Amino acid sequence: MxxxxxxxxxCMGxxxxxxxxxVTFPEPPQLDVVPSCKWLLSVYSQDILAKLEDIKAHITSTYGSILKMDSTKKITKKLAGTAKRTAxxxxxxxNEHGQILISVLTAQEGAGLDRMASDLVKMYEKAGVDPPVALYVDCGCCAEAAETTKLQARFSGWPQLLAQGLSSADMDRHLTREELALHCRRRTRGVTTTVKLLEELFDVLMGSRGNDFLGVPLFDQERxxxxWRVQRKHVKCIQDPLDECFQ
Structure with missing residues (x-):
């Protein structure tokens, strides 16, 4: 145009x-017909369908040796249409690279995770990939040694994953000097001292120092x-092992 x-x-001059x-002038050539949006969407869909197997292979070929499992409500709150409030x-x-290996939407936390864990184990087995060496979670850390947790039952196909942790030598091989410099080089203070310090902090926050500039408390004391009553048992879970040496 x-x-x-x-x-x-x-030509006007x-x-x-x-x-x-x-003076006569030839007519300009006819403009090409622009394809409609339906035609473009149809061609795009056919192109995607032709590459569907490659896309599936690319998605399902993502693995890792250090995994992290976590749940969130933020994504489900963004569901719209008929899917709204269904999960x-x-x-x-x-994995350790920030890539998602598998996801599942559930009506409540915990439900549906057995099938997700089973499919993840099968995915590793079918691909002939070595099982991961570590799995980070935010539950099941306070179970007794002889007790079989739900997490261990879900990942029963990887018994070595939850049966033992990484040794100090293994950690030293994985951590670089630059990564170590990012962490505080000191030992945790023990359960008794940690509990005492946390309770002192709560006392301060529940007082006048825990109010905003209008005098309104920032924290709900009852909550x-x-x-604190529920999470206090986890203080021992974040302590350094007694047989480790820190400088």
Whole structure:
């Protein structure tokens, strides 16, 4: 269209010039018909369908040696249309590169995870990939040694994953000096001291120092006390092993 506009503009000056015969100009060429949006969507869909097997292979060929499993409600709150309010939790398993290996939408936390874990184990087995060496979770850390947790039952295909942890030598081989410099080089203070310091912090936050500039408390005391009663048992889970040496 820009070229046609330029062509007609250039032609306008010639009829005003003196000439023996009237000046005539050939018509500009017809414009090409632009494909409709339906045609473009149809071609795009056919192109995707032709590459579907390659796309599936690319998605299902993502693995990792260090996995992390976590659940969130943020994704399910964004569901719209007929899918709105049909799921409450999204549980995903990612690797050390931040890639998602598998996800599942569930009506509540915990439900449907058995099939997800089973499919993940089968995916590794079918591909002939070595099982991961570590799986980070936010539950099941306080179980007794002789007790079989739901997590161990779900990943029964990887018994070595939950039966033992990485040794100090293994950790030293995986961590670089730059990564170590990002962490505080000191030992945790033990369960008793940690509990004491946390309770002192809660006392301060529940007082006047825990209010905003209008004097409104920033924390709900009843809710904070309930959370502390539930989470207090995990203080021992975040302590350094006694047989490790820190500098």
């Amino acid at each position: 820009q070229r046609v506009s330029r062509y007609t503009t250039e 010639f009829p005003q010039r003196p000439a023996l015969l009237p 409450l939790w999204l549980t995903s398993v990612g 904070m006390e309930h959370i």
